[in-house]
Amino acid sequence: MADLMIDFASLERARRDLVEVEGLLRGPCRGMSELPADVAGHDDLRSRLRDFGDEWDFGIGRLAQFSGAAADALSSIQKTFTELDDELAAAFDQ
Template identity: 45%
Template sequence: MLQRVRTNLAHVDELLTKPAHAMDVVDTRAMGASELEKRMGEFGDEWNYGIKQLKKFSGKAVKALDRIEKKFSGLDRELARQLSKAARKK
């Protein structure tokens, strides 16, 4: 499960790149009304900012999950070693 979440977070960038690009290239002048043009431009800027924040968050989350996975693997190995050691003493 941890690996699946990590993989999904690692692909957030790929998932959002196309919509971000589409929002970036929208010609707001095609809206025909100056207030609508302005608001669409602001929306595009907000969308791009939000996607950049999601990319930043997902990258940090992937690194954190990698560290967690490494720690769990180490704990599993140590537990197995200790259980094996205890079983030999009996």
């Protein structure tokens, strides 16, 4: 039978990194959504700038959302394994 080892410090670092990635991605989303397409004098260029901003906002927003969800999942994994470890330790102490 194999031992299951969880490196909680690595798990926590990965979770923190994902939270940081989420924050880093949210900034460009705000910047692109606030970009005034009206500064372009040509109608076609204005339309393309709006489309680009919308697509950028959607795509990067989804990456930020997935990063946040992955960080939440890692928190849940850590909590579950910690609880299981505590239960197993208590069972052996009886």
